[in-house]
Amino acid sequence: xxxxxxxxxxxxxxxxxxxxxxxxxxxxxxxxxxxxxxxxxxxxxxxxxxxxxxxxxxxxxxxxxxxxxxxxxxxxxxxxxxxxxxxxxxxxxxxxxxxxxxxxxxxxxxxxxxxxxxxxxxxxxxxxxxxxxxxxxxxxxxxxxxxxxxxxxxxxxxxxxxxxxxxxxxxxxxxxxxxxxxxxxxxxxxxxxxxxxxxxxxxxxxxxxxxxxxxxxxxxxxxxxxxxxxxxxxxxxxxxxxxxxxxxxxxxxxxxxxxxxxxxxxxxxxxxxxxxxxxxxxxxxxxxxxxxxxxxxxxxxxxxx
Amino acid sequence: xxxxxxxxxxxxxxxxxxxxxxxxxxxxxxxxxxxxxxxxxxxxxxxxxxxxxxxxxxxxxxxxxxxxxxxxxxxxxxxxxxxxxxxxxxxxxxxxxxxxxxxxxxxxxxxxxxxxxxxxxxxxxxxxxxxxxxxxxxxxxxxxxxxxxxxxxxxxxxxxxxxxxxxxxxxxxxxxxxxxxxxxxxxxxxxxxxxxxxxxxxx
Numbered sequence: 001x002x003x004x005x006x007x008x009x010x011x012x013x014x015x016x017x018x019x020x021x022x023x024x025x026x027x028x029x030x031x032x033x034x035x036x037x038x039x040x041x042x043x044x045x046x047x048x049x050x051x052x053x054x055x056x057x058x059x060x061x062x063x064x065x066x067x068x069x070x071x072x073x074x075x076x077x078x079x080x081x082x083x084x085x086x087x088x089x090x091x092x093x094x095x096x097x098x099x100x101x102x103x104x105x106x107x108x109x110x111x112x113x114x115x116x117x118x119x120x121x122x123x124x125x126x127x128x129x130x131x132x133x134x135x136x137x138x139x140x141x142x143x144x145x146x147x148x149x150x151x152x153x154x155x156x157x158x159x160x161x162x163x164x165x166x167x168x169x170x171x172x173x174x175x176x177x178x179x180x181x182x183x184x185x186x187x188x189x190x191x192x193x194x195x196x197x198x199x200x201x202x203x204x205x206x207x208x209x210x211x212x213x214x215x216x217x218x219x220x221x222x223x224x225x226x227x228x229x230x231x232x233x234x235x236x237x238x239x240x241x242x243x244x245x246x247x248x249x250x251x252x253x254x255x256x257x258x259x260x261x262x263x264x265x266x267x268x269x270x271x272x273x274x275x276x277x278x279x280x281x282x283x284x285x286x287x288x289x290x291x292x293x294x295x296x297x298x299x300x301x302x303x304x305x
Numbered sequence: 306x307x308x309x310x311x312x313x314x315x316x317x318x319x320x321x322x323x324x325x326x327x328x329x330x331x332x333x334x335x336x337x338x339x340x341x342x343x344x345x346x347x348x349x350x351x352x353x354x355x356x357x358x359x360x361x362x363x364x365x366x367x368x369x370x371x372x373x374x375x376x377x378x379x380x381x382x383x384x385x386x387x388x389x390x391x392x393x394x395x396x397x398x399x400x401x402x403x404x405x406x407x408x409x410x411x412x413x414x415x416x417x418x419x420x421x422x423x424x425x426x427x428x429x430x431x432x433x434x435x436x437x438x439x440x441x442x443x444x445x446x447x448x449x450x451x452x453x454x455x456x457x458x459x460x461x462x463x464x465x466x467x468x469x470x471x472x473x474x475x476x477x478x479x480x481x482x483x484x485x486x487x488x489x490x491x492x493x494x495x496x497x498x499x500x501x502x503x504x505x506x507x508x
Contacts, residue, residue: 046343131342157340160409185336292337293392294477 041142045134048178052142058083059142061110061135063178072109074143079115080267086208086240087112088269089233092278093171093206095271096249098262100124100170102200106158106186107175108135111145118151120267127169128153129161131176131183159186159194168200174207184297187219188290192226192245204246211241214300218287219243225289232282233274242277253278309504312496313435314456320381320428321460323489326468326481327388327425328353331417333478334391338399339413348410352417353425360429367430368437374501377434381493384427388486392479395420428489432457442505 040059041052051062060073060083073083082088090113094100101124105113108130117126130136133155139145147153154161158176172195176186185191195205205227209216211234220243223230227245231253234241251259256275264271285305290297331349332341339345367376398419406412436450472481 131340157342157409159337160340160342163403164407183336183341185333185341188337190337291477292333293479295333296474299474 041138043134045132047132048135050134050138052138059110061138061143072112074110074112074115078268079112079144080119080269082112082269084112084240085235085238086242089235089240089242089274089277090173090175090206090208091116091266091269091271092233092242092274093173093204093244094263094266095253095256095259095275096204096244096246096251097170097202098251098259102167102169103127103171103173104129104162104165104167104169104198105173105175106161107177108139108145108153109175110143111139112143113173113175114145114147114151114153115143116267116269118146118148122148122150124150126151127165127167129156129158131155131157158183159191162194162198165198167198168203169198170200170203172198172203172205174205177209182215182297182301184290184295185292187215187222187297188292188295189222189225190292192223196226196245196247202246202248202250204244204249206245207243209241209243210239211235212239212305214285214287214303214305215297216241216305217285218290218297218300220282220284221287222290232279232284233277234279234282236277253280306504308499309501312499312501313439315492316381316431316496317435317453317457318460318463319489319492320431321457322464322467323388323485324353324357324425324428325461325464326472326485327391327421329465329468330473330478330482331421333473334395334420335399335413335416338403338416339409342409344410345413348413348417352414352421355418356422356425357429360426361433363426364430364433365437368434372438372441374434374438374505375497377430378493378497380427380430382490382497384424385486385490385493387424388489389483391420391424391482391486438505 037053037055039051040054041050043050048063053060053062057075057077058073059076060071062071071084072087075081075083093103103117103124103126105126105128108114108128114126114128117124128151130153136145136153136155145153158174162172174186174195176183192205199205207219209219220230220232223243223245227247229246229249229252231244231246232241233244253275256278257272260272260275287300288294288296328349332345335345335349339348364377398416402412402416402419403409406415432453436453439453468481476484
């Protein structure tokens with residue numbers, strides 16, 4: 001009896017030691033995510049927890065610890081390929097305004113948009129505004145982001161930048177949200193009104209949003225109070241949508257075949273195909289207009305569309 | 306006598322809640338003018354720290370000087386009325402300062418102090434003041450300084466969570482601020498009418 005008990009105790013002790021060793025080992029050797037996915041960087045800034053993962057050719061910058069919803073991916077062999085659907089979709093802005101000279105982008109991510117501009121739109125001014133200096137550093141280090149006189153990156157809050165700038169833009173692209181950090185002062189009516197004052201005559205504001213929650217409905221509703229024309233493009237393979245707000249669009253979706261003739265592609269992005277994602281009658285629920293005074297964005301974020 | 310203690314506890318909880326609620330809401334008030342960066346939070350938190358520090362020493366000093374509760378209550382009525390006007394003050398202060406100070410760190414610090422210095426400093430006087438008043442009645446008071454701070458900080462906890470988790474999703478910021486100011490005004494007025502100084506036996 002005693003022998004069996006002491007044998008059991010030894011077995012238990014041995015298994016405890018093994019578990020402890022396994023835990024310690026896992027800190028030394030990070031568990032691989034899949035057959036080929038590797039985490040090549042992981043770190044924290046004041047604003048974000050950032051991971052950079054590589055899976056064969058594809059390198060992604062992920063924000064947030066618990067969900068992979070927000071990320072930016074580049075194909076390192078073909079950096080202007082739109083790996084994620086929404087990054088290519090944003091270029092529908094060029095169908096609204098083919099002769100765009102100046103674009104402001106809020107939210108850098110891995111730098112896919114500046115990369116496309118570098119390769120295919122060298123004469124179009126792109127001012128990118130990013131709040132997190134770590135994102136900029138990582139984009140330079142891991143995604144070969146380069147700045148030029150025409151393609152700049154400023155570290156600043158997007159709304160602050162727009163408030164202080166004297167420039168006027170043909171397009172303002174807002175891609176500032178991630179799962180952890182919704183800068184709610186950039187979801188409001190007052191923000192859109194401010195952005196509108198920084199547009200040129202035929203300028204548009206364009207925003208990337210997730211369409212799976214009520215915040216999407218609230219944002220569309222808010223756009224509709226600021227712009228006389230609001231257009232929605234739904235992703236076909238992703239839960240992303242693009243909202244476009246314009247008072248004087250040069251071209252509207254029914255006329256996109258005309259603007260697509262002028263500029264059918266931007267690098268590997270097929271603008272005609274992206275135009276096909278236009279939704280003439282989107283299903284939008286009447287939710288609150290978001291203002292600086294009243295903004296339940298964080299609550300709406302967790303309610304399904 | 307019980308009503309005196311309940312009222313004093315009420316003041317501790319209410320103004321403990323009010324200062325924290327204002328701190329949570331101040332980021333909503335500041336971000337349209339100064340952005341949503343870490344600098345803003347630095348300004349908010351450090352400003353409130355200044356207000357608390359000055360309030361603590363002012364509260365202790367005024368209590369020692371007057372040995373009466375009513376001066377504090379008059380100040381709290383003034384502070385509560387100020388809070389009710391914050392929704393009107395803050396856009397003016399925000400625009401004025403952000404147009405003149407380019408650096409958002411110093412700009413937000415200045416704006417925070419213009420808007421919040423007076424009311425928050427006064428509200429921070431409550432704990433040390435009440436500790437001082439109670440210590441004048443060592444025989445009749447069962448409350449220690451630790452208990453006073455516990456009650457006030459409990460109020461702060463409630464104010465923080467109620468604001469951040471619930472109120473901000475249910476009501477406009479301006480409504481929350483004005484409602485809170487009104488509530489503080491009414492309670493301070495009630496405490497004044499109660500005549501606490503007469504009810505407490507002063508040596």
